[in-house]
Amino acid sequence: MSTPFYVSPQQAMADRAEYARKGIARGRSLVVLQYADGIVFVGENPSRALHKFSEIYDRIGFAAAGKYNEYENLRIGGVRYADLRGYTYDRDDVTARGLANVYAQTLGTIFSSAGEKPYEVELVVAEVGASPEGDQIYRLPHDGSIVDEHGSVAVGGNAEQISTFLDQRHRDGMSLAEALKLAVQALSSQSNGNDREIPADRLEVAVLDRTRPQQRKFKRIVGRQLARLLEADGAASTPTDAPSDEETDEGTTEGPTGGTAGGTTGGTTGGTNEAGK
Amino acid sequence: MEANPRSTGRLPAAFLTPGSSSFMDFLGNHSPDLLPGKRVLPPLQGAIEAPHGTTIVATTFPGGVVLAGDRRATMGNMIAQRDIEKVFPADEYSAVGIAGTAGLAVEMVKLFQLELEHFEKVEGAQLSLEGKANRLSTMIRSNLGMAMQGLAVVPLFAGYDIDREKGRIFSYDVTGGRSEEHGFAATGSGSIFARGAMKKLYREDLTEQQATTLVIQALYDAADDDSATGGPDVARRIYPIVTVITDEGFRRLTEAETSEIARSILEGRLTQPDGPRAALL
Secondary structure: OOOOOOOOHHHHHHHHHHHHHHHHHHOOOEEEEEEOOEEEEEEEOOOOOOOOEEEEEOOEEEEEEEOHHHHHHHHHHHHHHHHHHHHHOOHHHOOHHHHHHHHHHHHHHHHHOOOOOOOOEEEEEEEOOOOHHHOEEEEEOOOOOOEEEOOEEEEOOOHHHHHHHHHHHOOOOOOHHHHHHHHHHHHHOOOOOOOOOOOHHHEEEEEEEOOOOOOOOEEEEOHHHHHHHHHHHHHHHOOOHHHHHHHHHHHOOOOHHHHHHHHHHHHHHHHHHHHHO | OOOOOOOOOOOOHHHHOOOOOOHHHHHHHHOHHHOHHHOOOOOOOOOOOOOEEOOEEEEEEOOEEEEEEOOOEEEOOEEEEOOOOOEEEEEOOEEEEEEEEHHHHHHHHHHHHHHHHHHHHHHOOOOOHHHHHHHHHHHHHOOHHHHHOOOOEEEEEEEEEOOOOEEEEEEEOOOOOEEEEOOEEEEOOOHHHHHHHHHHHOOOOOOHHHHHHHHHHHHHHHHHHOOOOOOOEOOOOEOOEEEEEEOOEEEEOOHHHHHHHHHHHHHHHHHOOOOOOOOOO
């Protein structure tokens, strides 16, 4: 038997992180945005049946990029966790924060245990509040850290570029059609400037809509409703698209956008602290 | 225990093991003590005294189904609660109304709702209406031991069948025996009188408005002859709970709507105490 080579812990972790990141990068990106009445999930997904977004509980939604079988496993674990907790205590006792913590612990343990391969997934857990201030969005990278996000978040292969795109353009209080259109724009923009077109039938869209009368706020937007939202917005703003975007940017540098950016930074710091505990 | 859902530790292995889409199965494997059916009763002398819910009625109409219940819970000859709710949405397209031991019934409904919701979330699709009705059957059967001790739960299940595009009603016995009812059905202590009333009033071409009036008429008649069924309580503004399920989903009538129907029925009964011989619907 040969003597095992010594690998420093730093190196081992860096290798595992790189392995996970590469796996995630193969997946298509998706975005989660706050809009006036809730939170919208948008991603490119040619499949009608294998979802990237789903309902976890009344006000809690789940989005994932990466390896399907791994995030599906985590999703079902989350549904079981939420349903059991709601059954044991009360429906109000199921929170996104609690769920995100459980996911973080799970991902963290898997990431740092030598016996298991790290999960190649990046998750978003979002909870819609009674008002936009009550909305919570948590991003959970493969290593089990938690990032508390505000406004908009992107995960998956192209996440960094899309995040930057969204940070510049997203503002509070957008309508659903506006947020959806911005999300599609972000997903289809390419770093080389050659934007590609994502047809509506390749889009998966879901919302957590706080105005829904039902207790369960999660809803998929499909077919005619999706087309209507994309179209209505497109027809209204395609001609004035570019100028209006610029206007928004200029107009809100010291306004909402500045606030959002500040919030994101603050949230990230808080999240890092939380993850470091 | 590792399985403690309160701890913020990682998800226990059982949570991440691929398996059944049923919440009850998961609960049975993971923490069986939480399943109502797994409870063992100590040996008892005679029946246990606990509040009982009474009358639930349902009727179909073209395009949907109406399920309604009175508001009284009794314990022996005493009124235990005047405003109990015995009709609940099971999911978007079905509802369940419960007669029998109130405590167990409410728990059963909670678990049933969760069972349907859990399946829907895990599978990404709803159970068929038959599937839902069968699931309820299993739950009642698991309560048989308690039913023998006098703690029976007898639900009435109504839903809109999306595949067949019509409302359907299922009734149950204490052993979980399930039968589909055509037109109308009732369960609970006042059901005999309610069924008699519905038999006279039911037609196949009722409108939604007429169907909701019909069930309140039936509940009025049940309350008239059965002391355990509560009639519309105008003084306290407690009216029956009436739910309508159509292809648009579940809807519970508002208090204003039920009070209006109930008051018009009461008005009619002032001159015709024995029921609608005059213009009814």
